[in-house]
Amino acid sequence: MASRLLWPAPGIARACARSTPRLTTPRATTLLTQRRSISAYGYEQAKALTFSEYGEPPSVLSLHGHSISPPHGDKMTIRFLASPINPADINQIQGVYPSKPTFTTDLGTPSPIAVAGNEGVAEVIALGDKAKSAGYKKGDWVFMKGPGFGTWRTHASATTSQVVKLDDAVRDGISALQAGTVSINPCTAYRMLVDFTTLQPGHWFIQNGANSGVGRAAIQLARKWGLRSINIIRAREDSAAEEKLKHELKELGADVVITDAELQSQGIRDQAKEWTNGGRDKIKLALNCVNGKAATAMAKLLSSEAHFVTYGAMSKQPLTIPASMLIFKDIHFHGFWVSRWADRNPEEKVKTVHDVLDMTRKGEFKDTPFDQIKWDYETKGEELIAKVKDTLEGYREGKGVFVFGKT
Ligand SMILES: NC(=O)c1ccc[n+]([C@@H]2O[C@H](COP(=O)([O-])OP(=O)(O)OC[C@H]3O[C@@H](n4cnc5c(N)ncnc54)[C@H](OP(=O)(O)O)[C@@H]3O)[C@@H](O)[C@H]2O)c1
Secondary structure (H helix, E strand, C coil), X not given: CCCCCCCCCHHHHHHHHHHCCCCCCHHHHHHHCCCCCCCHHHCEEEEEEEECCCCCHHHHCEEEEEXXXXXXXXXXXXXXXXXXXXXXXXXXXXXXXXXXXXXXXXXXXXCCEEECCCCCEEEEEEECHHHXXXXXXXXXXXXXXXXXXXXXXXXXXXXXXXXXXXXXXXXXXXXXXXXXXXXXXXXXXXXXXXXXXXXXXXXXXXXXXXXXXXXXXXXXXXXXXXXEEEEEECCCCCHHHHHHXXXXXXXXXXXXXXXXXXXXXXXXXXXXHHHCCCCCCCEEEEEECCCHHHHHHHHHCCCCCCEEEECCCCCCCCCCCCHHHHHCCCCEEEECCHHHHHHHCHHHHHHXXXXXXXXXXXXXXXXXXXXXXXXCCCXXXXXXXXXXXXXXXXXXXXXXXXXXXXX
């Protein structure tokens, strides 16, 4: 789909929308050729990846240009620095994610549109009086308080209630990429490791999707806390690539890394006994973002009374559990959604973010491999959308993250 480049201030946009939504008036043509450096009367020029209906991202996304008026009251204008492409963002565009984005005409379109993306870090570039008295200043870094804000955009207008400030001390030594990707995956891994059962140093947990952002975070947090982990990845056709990935996860702190095929092979129980001191060390927790047969096989390795936490559905298969696991082994099955947890525990969320950033600063927490997608003023919508499409494929070497340059 061709990208749209609408570019007027809101008042002008509404006038244009009444006459022609595609901006074919001479006035609009002038605005279309306007350079980024011109920000008349304090209006900030922004671009956003938006959608007006749910569907597959390549068919429904388009790049939309608009202006943001100078902030007043508790409003601030923020400029994004880094925004990742997470699986949940894709699900949200497809319309299958429980948290829905806001469809609005506030960005100057005749019909409502929503901005894609849920996570990211932005810099405050202008702010109203109330925002100043609330302790914000130009140059502050903020991340989004909850999902649905729309982070795949160069600039946005936000209120103080929609963002969380990263204090200067917390931000010290942290890159925009690190700050822009800390609030979802590392927090999810962190909470799942501490909130469902008490794991002491030496205790084991098992997880699938171990090379995902969440999986890599869990491995590193576990290493820091003295926990031991069995990690499951999907088998690769290229055995050298598979070995490389296993090695990479072990370098992060994984004790055991096996493929889903190895997990489902005969003799896996005996192997698990070998890893866990003849079965005397208990495997007390499983983290599941895959489902299907491999998740059932993972549950079978758990010790009695262990906890099995499902937080994703990458295989799109249902989770099937033999009744005996509930009746005789008394395994406790849970679901976890970091958005719900953060809503209920806003202060704990900030503390969790601080803990992870602290580990990052000390070199104890390594970045997930990133595929950095440069987004400058001149970047075409087609290029950005093609990159979003790439992330729909599995077996990727890095997580796509929009990194904003000169916007
Ligand atoms: N509940 C929550 O609060 C919460 C929070 C954060 C994330 N999540 C969920 O956690 C999961 C991982 O997210 P992420 O951002 O960490 O992922 P990510 O870094 O983007 O990595 C994607 C992971 O999914 C695997 N995968 C892709 N397609 C798959 C398939 N068809 N079957 C099995 N595995 C597949 C990939 O393995 P390959 O390398 O083999 O393709 C990779 O391990 C997602 O399901 C996400 O929605 C949930």
